[in-house]
Amino acid sequence: MRVALVHYWLVGMRGGEKVLEALCELFPKADLFTHVVDPEKLSPQLRDRTIKTTFVARLPRARTMYKSYLPLMPLALEQLDLQSYDLVISSESGPAKGIIPSPHALHICYCHSPMRYIWNMYHEYRGSTGSLKRFGMPWLAHYLRIWDESSASRVDNFIANSRCVADRIEKYYRRESQIIHPPVDVDEFEPVEQKAIGDYYLMVGELVRYKRPELAIGAFKKLRRRLLVIGGGEMLSEITAMADSNVTVLGPQPFEVLKYHYARARGLVFPGEEDFGIVPVEAMASGRPVIAYGRGGGIETVVDGVTGIHFYEQTVEALAEAVEECERTVFNSSTIVSHARRFSKQRFKSEMSAAIEAALAARVMQSSISKSRSANMPPYPENRIESVA
Numbered sequence: 001m002r003v004a005l006v007h008y009w010l011v012g013m014r015g016g017e018k019v020l021e022a023l024c025e026l027f028p029k030a031d032l033f034t035h036v037v038d039p040e041k042l043s044p045q046l047r048d049r050t051i052k053t054t055f056v057a058r059l060p061r062a063r064t065m066y067k068s069y070l071p072l073m074p075l076a077l078e079q080l081d082l083q084s085y086d087l088v089i090s091s092e093s094g095p096a097k098g099i100i101p102s103p104h105a106l107h108i109c110y111c112h113s114p115m116r117y118i119w120n121m122y123h124e125y126r127g128s129t130g131s132l133k134r135f136g137m138p139w140l141a142h143y144l145r146i147w148d149e150s151s152a153s154r155v156d157n158f159i160a161n162s163r164c165v166a167d168r169i170e171k172y173y174r175r176e177s178q179i180i181h182p183p184v185d186v187d188e189f190e191p192v193e194q195k196a197i198g199d200y201y202l203m204v205g206e207l208v209r210y211k212r213p214e215l216a217i218g219a220f221k222k223l224r225r226r227l228l229v230i231g232g233g234e235m236l237s238e239i240t241a242m243a244d245s246n247v248t249v250l251g252p253q254p255f256e257v258l259k260y261h262y263a264r265a266r267g268l269v270f271p272g273e274e275d276f277g278i279v280p281v282e283a284m285a286s287g288r289p290v291i292a293y294g295r296g297g298g299i300e301t302v303v304d305g306v307t308g309i310h311f312y313e314q315t316v317e318a319l320a321e322a323v324e325e326c327e328r329t330v331f332n333s334s335t336i337v338s339h340a341r342r343f344s345k346q347r348f349k350s351e352m353s354a355a356i357e358a359a360l361a362a363r364v365m366q367s368s369i370s371k372s373r374s375a376n377m378p379p380y381p382e383n384r385i386e387s388v389a
Helices: 015-026 062-078 122-127 131-154 163-173 213-223 236-242 255-264 278-285 316-328 333-343 345-376
Strands: 003-007 031-034 051-053 087-092 106-111 157-160 177-179 200-204 226-230 247-251 268-270 290-293 308-311
Touching: 003 015, 015 087, 015 345, 062 131, 087 345, 106 345, 122 131, 131 163, 157 163, 157 345, 163 177, 200 213, 200 255, 200 278, 213 226, 213 236, 213 247, 213 316, 226 255, 236 247, 255 278, 268 278, 278 290, 278 333, 290 316, 308 316, 333 345
Parallel strands: 003 031, 003 087, 031 051, 087 106, 106 157, 157 177, 200 226, 200 268, 226 247, 268 290, 290 308
Antiparallel strands: none
């Protein structure tokens, strides 16, 4: 069986790329397809694979300006020749599922989310852009929605990474989906003794608008507690400028630094609404509680009062109150770690294997039923011309 893995773009190592790594382990001989790739920013496991790109990769400055070529990506996907593949797995968050599979192929889409910038977060994205993009975005988004919804019919089975994403798939595509949470390398993290815990909280992740890092800065200014911020992104300079003396912005850091602070922070602050959220699971695998916004993936990964605290309004006041509640709550580090292990890579690979095998078996069964019906149908009568007297 020939397998193709289609990913939207490969320009860094985030949650979607971790999913792709696990899929590569499941299918070590699979061919990879994407719009654009920056090998220097990939893990060795992905960098060493043969990766085929669409024509977007040949456009000027594609590695850094790939999002500017979004209008061309539907066309680019449809130029990929996947006729020789029996199984196609698309990894969808940007345009990836819109390939044209062979009639005999099974197409499974692992959906991190329908494209946020044209669906559930369209108005937030449009409101945060400049005047020129704000003017053009409605026309582009309208075109992309039509294509995105129609291309959903090319998918045989949807798999969602969380309950909230499954709800979006049902809402925007009118399709059912199976939920399989993404893999987290929980074995890479471990707790430390209580006496090693520091006096600071931690925020980790890309500093972009929808993750709401400014809420954390505002809450910790109000509380005068120490906050450590790890991550880069478009808001890095803005967040650095906002920070008071009790907030330290480290920017992007290597894994060992991140691991060190996960285990020693008083807790992780997670103020944005995520589709799933790997960062909270990594913090919990380190034995630390998470203060998470109580919508989206945060309610699936963080158990309120057991592995962390939820807050339900994205305001400085609500987050500050949640931090104070976290300090009043007694957490069991072992319980937190046990909960995090439910999201391991081995669990993901096992559930994905079972889902793919079931889909393949159902396809074989359906094919057998169709052939049986065709064999039992009576032959067509010969054409006759009846004369009317």
